[in-house]
Amino acid sequence: MTTPAQGLHSHVLATLGLAITAGEYPPGTVLRTDELAQRFDVSRTVVREVVRVLESMHLVESRRRVGVTVLPTASWNVYDPQVIRWRLAGADRPRQLRSLTVLRSAVEPVAAGLAALHATPEQCRELTEQALGMVATSRGRRLEEYLVHDIAFHRVVLNASGNEMFARLGDVVAEVLTGRTHHHVMFEDPDPAAVTLHVQVAEAVRERDAARAEELTRQIAVGALQELDVLAP
Amino acid sequence: MTTPAQGLHSHVLATLGLAITAGEYPPGTVLRTDELAQRFDVSRTVVREVVRVLESMHLVESRRRVGVTVLPTASWNVYDPQVIRWRLAGADRPRQLRSLTVLRSAVEPVAAGLAALHATPEQCRELTEQALGMVATSRGRRLEEYLVHDIAFHRVVLNASGNEMFARLGDVVAEVLTGRTHHHVMFEDPDPAAVTLHVQVAEAVRERDAARAEELTRQIAVGALQELDVLAP
DNA sequence: CGGGAATGAAAAGTACGACTTTTACGTCAC
């Protein structure tokens, strides 16, 4: 249960962050720093630093004479990669996967369209390479290898879009894809239609066909959403 | 230069965060906690807590025997509202506005489509009300009032989408709209076409016409992007 | 002359204790 931790701070932060995002402390719950220090057997100094970080993620709010109050989900920094990781590791992983997939379905098509306009030759090459890698590993239960190419592919698209906000979603997409793959108990091979679409996106980007790249990526997104509906209706 | 600050921590955090995001410390710059403590005339405790928060935003990295290293822009948590605010207040505000507007153009149409499916009657009412408010204040240089309605409108759409990730972009949109309005020196009235589109989006959502809501919102987004191109080509 | 191990020191990490400041809450007078 308790992570090894290379540093007291990390350990306490991970434990508390996970517990809060998992809903173990309902919103409104108040924690006291002294109590936490005692519970984790660390100094108040360490606890205070952890609380400050949690506060910057809007998971908690610290007020004098009251204590550290757990905030409602609505105010959490749900874009913080750390928060995303905690939530994906916790109880409402399905809900979280759905939210993130919907976000992907909005962002990635537009990113692909922009990538078609801005991708460097190097990025085009990389894109094609990853797409081919997906093809090569799409049969014979080589899901782990497939996943690597899939993640790399989407990361290149997001980076090539030239938009910094899109680029930073690379980690999120990686988490989603990883979560999805590992959640399906990894038996079936990936959808052949999806594989083909990825190859076509690489083509469209190489040919600078923004509209086509966008539309194809939208189809990939639709597929991902449908897959979710099948899994958790 | 130094913010008033109700709390030493907030003050130091705001000052340092702003300085770093403004690029005053190029990536690779190392700061030492003792030095910072001296500079701000606070204890090392306070500085350490600030550094921990900055670290959680991936603005800096703290390593033993080395110090606190400023990280390159690519690793910053650009979705952190605090980081967004700092950057919008700083030097590369134009770049930042553009990035965020592109993000909006990807997200809001999809959100509007979902809103058409999920909006409660109360949300529909609110949407119509804000759209009408925009119409009422769109003439006679009542830009401040117009802005309030505009922000409220987009916030309702994002919330009504039922997707938590979208909902949390409400603050971002608010910042973008505010920044845009205040940056145009506030003389001209808003584009009448945009006003009409907002009214129509409200209609489409009320009538549960997802495709139309999405398409209309896409047009709003296109308008916003063009506006940017005119301002900063 | 080169490379690897021992050594030293610099800076962050952790701990503790004392003190300050804010503020929720209960009390008492009106």
Added chain:
DNA sequence: GTGACGTAAAAGTCGTACTTTTCATTCCCG
């Protein structure tokens, strides 16, 4: 019942002492 007031609880701040990690220099041996 309402409002002023005092109390105490908890976070905020500080200073200091100590530990741990790790970079860099040096020195020894091959």
